[in-house]
Amino acid sequence: MKAAVLESFGQPLNVKDVPAPVRGTGEVLVDVVAAPLLSYANEVFSGQRNYILPPPVIPGCGAIGRVREVGPDSARLKPGDWVFCDPTVRSRDNALSPEIVLQGWSARGEGGKKIQRYHLDGAFAEQIRIPTENAIPTGDIDPAEASKWCAIVTLLIAYGGLLAMELRAGETVLVSGATGNFGSSAVLVALAMGAKRVVAPGRNMRVLEDLNRRFGSRVVTLALTGDADRDTQAMRQAAGEPVDAVLDFLPPSAQASVARNAIMAVRPCGRVVLMGGVGMLGGEDLALPYPWIMRNLITLKGQWMYAPQAVHTLVGLIRAGLLDLDHYAVSEFPLAQINRAVDSAAQQSGPFNLTVIRP
Template sequence: MNAAILKAFGSPLVIETLPDPVLGTGEVVVEVAATRVLSYANEVFSGERRYILDLPVVPGPGGIGRVLQVGPDAAYLVPGDWVFCDPTVRSRDAAASPEITLQGWSARGEGGLHLQRHFRHGSFAERMLVPTENAKPIGPIGPDEAARWCALGTLLVPYGGWLAAGLQAGETVLVSGATGNFGSAGVAVALAMGAACVVAPGRNRAILDDLERRFGSRVQTVELTGEEVTDRERMRQAAPGAIDCVLDLLPPSAPASAARAAIMAVRPYGRVVLMGGVGMLGGPGLELPYPWIMRDCIRILGQWMYPPDAATRLAALVRSGLLSLGQFNVVEFPLDQANAAVAHAAANARPFAMTVLKPS
């Protein structure tokens, strides 16, 4: 099979022929029809993000494809099924605290690296091997729809945050980092789940205006000043009532003060879910006041990715019409233009813009 290979951090991807994946028990081979190229892929491949990734590797977190082969333990999947290849691979021998690796992207610690060495290669290839439980059926689609269904990979991240928060229909929520790719997706998902209002702060006025245009009065935007106390008060004033939940999706480049401004806008007895990258590049810690957390009974939860059943549930939201993949503008590249796709993704890092590789 043909694949795009990262051989060293800081070097371009190389298109080469690799052996086809060899099927084992508990595994599925998928023909990859389309896969996202994340806007920060260049930062991962350069080594700037310091992701744990054992090289050489075929990168690519997840994808859309058709099942080619199933192992003897597959009870439902059959060749020909359209699936989302969930990159969140969990170890099977410690259910309470599994090791996790993002297939073709990053491991969480040494245990995740051990797991990565088996489920090594990602979706920048014509075929990939995934754990049986990570091939999530999405129902029948046309081949020309595969690229748009790659949006599941972006939508799933904030969806995992809202599930962790226990978002209820009718609540008022805030997305910190709403003008980013995952943050804007978080706005769309919250509305699809029934949020009455989403407060969407950010610095980019054009993107804030676009969110208002897309989603109407259920989204209340706030242009940030960079002054923590002022911004917090503006977020509170933008909400029609108390803010029940805050989802933080700020990138590693954001200062801790920006995250804190949004987090502390939540009401007493409110919930906060942290999913962003604040602090990954060093700098001051979050430094939330102990008395505020304790006396206001604030629940703060860290959430990396999403639970195993999230992809199936999210696909059902799409099928129901509550969540539209039509929000995403897709630009496609063939596999042999993988480096051009990485550059395009970085240059077009804006909400609802998706760069897609089509390996097969």
């Protein structure tokens, strides 16, 4: 089969013939129809992000495809079924604290590295081998719309954070980093889940204006100034009522103080979920005040990716018409043009832009 291979960091991907994957027990083979190319893929492939992704490897984080072959433990899946290939692979031998690897993308810890040795290759290929539980049925999809369904990869991460904070219909949520890819998707998902109001602070006025245009009065945008006290107070005032929860999606390049200002806009007894990259490349610590957390009964939680059941309910939101994939502008590339696609994804890294490989 054809696949795009990362031979070494800092080198272009090499599209070549490689052996097709062989299915084992507890696994499914899927013909890849469309695979998303994340906007920061160039930073991963250059080595800038220091992701654990040992070359040579077929990268690619998630896909939409059709089942080619199922194993003996598959009760319902059958060849031809449309599925989302969930890249979040979890160890099966520790349900309490499972190790996690992002197939074709990254891993965490020694346990994750061990799993990654087997579940290494990702979706930038004509076929992919995944654990049976990672082949999530989507229902029938028009092949022409398969690329649009690749937005699930970004939406799921946002959805995972909102589920982790136990967002309830009618609540007010603040999305820190709302002008980025994941943050803007969080705005979309929060509205689909019934948020009364979403506060979206940021510094990119063009994106803030676009959020207002797309979502109307349920989204309140706010231009940040960089002044801590002023910004925190402005976020509280913009909400018009207490902020029930804060979801942080700021990137590694953001200053910790920006995240801290948004977090401290939450009401007493409020919830905060951290999913961004602040501090991953060094710099200032988040340094939240201990007395403020304790005396205000703040719930602070870190969340990486999402719970397994999130995929099923997110597909339900899409099928119910509550979450509209038409917000995403899709740019498609054949596998042979993978390096051109990597450049394009970086250049069109704004919210609701989606770059997709069609093997």
